[in-house]
Amino acid sequence: MKELFSVVTVEEARELISGVLPDSWLPAEEVELLNAFGRRLASDIYAPEDLPPFSRSSVDGYAVRARDTFGATESMPGFLNVSGEVEMGQAARLEMQAGGAVWIPTGGMLPPGADAAVMVEHTEDVGGGLITVHRPVTVGENIISRGEDCRAGQLVLAEDARLRPAEIGLLAGLGFTRVRVAALARVGIISTGDEIVPPGESPAAGQIRDVNTYALAAQVSESGGLPVCYGVVKDAASELARVLDKALAETDLVLISGGSSVGVRDMTAEVLAQGKPGVLFHGIAIRPGKPTLGALIDGRPVIGLPGHPASAMVVFKALVAPLLAWGSYSLARAKAEFPVQAILTQSLSSGPGREDYVRVKLVEEGDNILAVPVLGKSGLVSTLVEADGMLRIPLSKEGLNGGSPVKVSRL
């Protein structure tokens, strides 16, 4: 089996998977706007109307014709006739007269003919229906004009835009209560291994508790996916095939973790080879994480991850997270978008033709951030707990020099 497949690079592995993914893999869905935070738009959004739908005052004060205030100063104030007031939430009915003013609260609708507002602080009520104005205003000052936020028919948000609080607010302002967004991927997680018991059980001699299901489920959440856990499957091909079938029926992508030993790797490969089109690659040029399997079965990616927790988590970040990221603006994506600029404290070597992922601690020193490698076996979980981030030594480099600037993705 293994001999049929050569080791591929991480980039090739990503392309092998995305190249065969059917268009229907994650169909868009409609969600309530209140639940749409962090999602990505599945279509362009055009403004159905002007926002705001009428010109509004952005201060408490008086609606005026700007030209009536020109030249007004503290010592030579202008005088205006107050002809009434605008009521909040009501249409402004009073037409502005030359030399007139209409009391207006913040957010009130500007009366026809008015083109600016004077802050109440810059006026004085001198009685007899008159106010003095101590500062001039220009056309448009202290008001938000009709359509100033957006104009009817304008493209306000493009497909794939991430829905942050501001975007959610804008959509609410335009009257959208539901939006079409990219679906979140449901990710099935299967742990394998005769030695693995669930965390709630006491392991007998030779057994250890399942770390990967839990760590991977958290990574799925962090990456904007929805984890579905299928528990621990003992090393038996028929049982793995049965659970995999169930997971493929219920989720969009399946992770099979564990099976680091040659026999179990072969078993997983055998089960995956029975699907259509089956295995895409067997082994990727990455450290840690080389013994990784990729397959497509019934239109869904299945990734066989190494059993060592650190290896499984590195491969998740490199290969699985990018598949999930486009559906949502996740914590993982936020961290990846602007990596931390740091200075590497020691030289690191890497093999040629391989991507190395090195865990680092980040330490602030004056204005600099230092990246201190956390070296340790990939079977240990505690080294990942110690690490603040991870840096990648690309295929093309055989190492990094101590003192060189590096970009660290936070963990």
Next chain:
Amino acid sequence: MKELFSVVTVEEARELISGVLPDSWLPAEEVELLNAFGRRLASDIYAPEDLPPFSRSSVDGYAVRARDTFGATESMPGFLNVSGEVEMGQAARLEMQAGGAVWIPTGGMLPPGADAAVMVEHTEDVGGGLITVHRPVTVGENIISRGEDCRAGQLVLAEDARLRPAEIGLLAGLGFTRVRVAALARVGIISTGDEIVPPGESPAAGQIRDVNTYALAAQVSESGGLPVCYGVVKDAASELARVLDKALAETDLVLISGGSSVGVRDMTAEVLAQGKPGVLFHGIAIRPGKPTLGALIDGRPVIGLPGHPASAMVVFKALVAPLLAWGSYSLARAKAEFPVQAILTQSLSSGPGREDYVRVKLVEEGDNILAVPVLGKSGLVSTLVEADGMLRIPLSKEGLNGGSPVKVSRL
């Protein structure tokens, strides 16, 4: 009312609130480990046992006594007697003999007397129960020793540790299926204003749709809180008091947004003054966002936010997000932790004794990231949609020069 309170700084406002918060404000809670991602530990965690609980091989190969391989080379291999094999998930019963080897799979339990493992790739089965070893191993090589991840009794995670995928995995490995974490704050959101209608309704002349409820709910989610929306309350003190009572009974912190006009601000202040101990501050030295009210009622903070969406969102980030952040490692916190280092493209002025929050677009230019201010009225939502981040001009500065380095919190 207003005259009783002087304008406070953002820092003072934060202290006024946190200084009066009862210890019982957000009690810790126990959650399933599978749902604990992103939360913060409410107590120290000690390892109940060694992890791993026995020494394990990290390769497929042979368990050996390292000293029996010393001096082995390709041309002068060592010979070892294979006395049996370790079965996955089973106790290793065979005692190692001098010059012996036991077949062991990755993750298998090291037999008593063995202190290293030889990778199968560095051996050859020469028949007759003999293998040749072509490379020496040192003590501990290719194995994970009992307790190497952590030792029984050791402090593995301290109170307040954020539960990332690695921490979740470590807790699973140690047998924890539930953990005590800081509770997430439930945040009540009330919108006020006679001119405000829900997004699903068509506004009449003079009315606009509710932006703040939606934008604030998304900010609460982003900051790791749980939003609870109470809809739009028209400007009537009795109605506001009724809805506020309900929100105080059901949530941990209440946001009242809107009411930018003097009359409505006074109404909100009046309602808050009826609670015990009532209003803490009325106005903060921030732009945008000055007309912000803070109160404590029945042990819960109530924040009266300005009505302009951009102002409300800035005050949320400055004042409310820090109150929510300690309960969870949220998207907002991740973004705040390592701000983007950028170069300001134009000079900005600020008033003395005031914090200014300026929205910026981030533009990559060669190796630099430029922060381009997005200037616009705080009543506009679209300027926030355009912005990638926000920078703060602190109290002590009266501005920032174009070309100076700035730290930008992403939006």
